[in-house]
Amino acid sequence: MNIIFVAPPAAGKGTISSLLASNYDYKHISTGDLIRNEIKTGSKLGTELQEVINKGELVSDELITEMLKKELTKKENQKFILDGYPRNVEQAKVLTTLFTKLKINDYIVLYLEVEKEIAQKRALGRIVCQNCGSTYNKYFSECQPQKEGICDKCQGILISRTDDNEKTFNKRFDTYLKVTQPVLDYYKKLNKLKIIDSNQTAFTALESIKRILGVEND
Numbered sequence: 614m615n616i617i618f619v620a621p622p623a624a625g626k627g628t629i630s631s632l633l634a635s636n637y638d639y640k641h642i643s644t645g646d647l648i649r650n651e652i653k654t655g656s657k658l659g660t661e662l663q664e665v666i667n668k669g670e671l672v673s674d675e676l677i678t679e680m681l682k683k684e685l686t687k688k689e690n691q692k693f694i695l696d697g698y699p700r701n702v703e704q705a706k707v708l709t710t711l712f713t714k715l716k717i718n719d720y721i722v723l724y725l726e727v728e729k730e731i732a733q734k735r736a737l738g739r740i741v742c743q744n745c746g747s748t749y750n751k752y753f754s755e756c757q758p759q760k761e762g763i764c765d766k767c768q769g770i771l772i773s774r775t776d777d778n779e780k781t782f783n784k785r786f787d788t789y790l791k792v793t794q795p796v797l798d799y800y801k802k803l804n805k806l807k808i809i810d811s812n813q814t815a816f817t818a819l820e821s822i823k824r825i826l827g828v829e830n831d
């Protein structure tokens with residue numbers, strides 16, 4: 614079954630997606646990563662995207678949908694996780710149309726529910742490998758790298774995301790409440806929505822997700 618995550622910023626969707634992708638052979642499609650990869654190229658478009666992200670705003674529907682389409686049509690019979698799309702009801706409708714076109718109907722929407730204070734602590738403590746994108750956290754012992762500032766997997770340098778400061782986090786959270794949260798109603802009406810408590814560790818949330826997917830014994 615394909616998975617779509619809908620969640621406030623720093624609710625754990627990236628971490629949980631990576632765990633699912635590595636253990637259950639999912640293709641992990643993160644629209645935030647697609648944008649960050651474009652920024653890394655140093656292109657003019659990347660510079661524009663960086664400005665939008667730093668303000669805690671959403672990038673244009675047209676642009677992100679184009680980026681997503683390329684990834685979705687690339688997939689070769691592999692289940693996928695959508696992490697970061699849809700971010701508003703318009704994108705949700707576009708996705709439904711796209712799924713119909715691609716004959717994808719086997720999917721579930723997982724809403725990661727988290728208190729704002731916990732999400733904020735996760736955002737402010739988050740450190741990401743410059744090289745491979747693996748995520749760690751300064752404030753949670755189970756998420757710290759073995760060697761401070763260095764990625765366990767590839768020895769890359771760990772840095773904070775430019776949008777993980779208090780001001781941008783608050784703006785991102787507001788944007789979530791205003792424009793992303795209505796997406797939950799959209800999927801509730803389609804009978805696709807499941808709620809996951811993401812206030813504990815990523816592993817706890819993963820256990821709930823495994824039960825929903827029917828793979829709890831794996």
Ligand code: AMP
Pocket residue numbers: 622623644645646648665666669670671672673674677696697698699700704776785
């Ligand atoms: P994320 O990595 O999911 O936290 O996304 C980081 C930032 O990328 C967001 O705050 C938005 O600025 C942008 N972004 C990611 N996905 C989308 C989307 N589906 N629509 C618009 N903007 C997005």
